[in-house]
Amino acid sequence: MRKFINYCKESFVELTKKTTWPSWEKLQSSALLVIVTTVLLAALLWVIDYAFEGAMKLIYTL
Numbered sequence: 001m002r003k004f005i006n007y008c009k010e011s012f013v014e015l016t017k018k019t020t021w022p023s024w025e026k027l028q029s030s031a032l033l034v035i036v037t038t039v040l041l042a043a044l045l046w047v048i049d050y051a052f053e054g055a056m057k058l059i060y061t062l
Helices: 002-018 024-060
Strands: none
């Protein structure tokens, strides 16, 4: 049990004293980048899916 308590204390110190957290502006810009990339990737996959759907319809109607 002593090792677990020591682990918790050291983890707390690590998170509060040794970890550098990003600024609010950096966090916002990173989140915006993730959102934009996700939307673009989803749109690209939709276009590819739509193209494959058209190709499969064309092949099956032959």
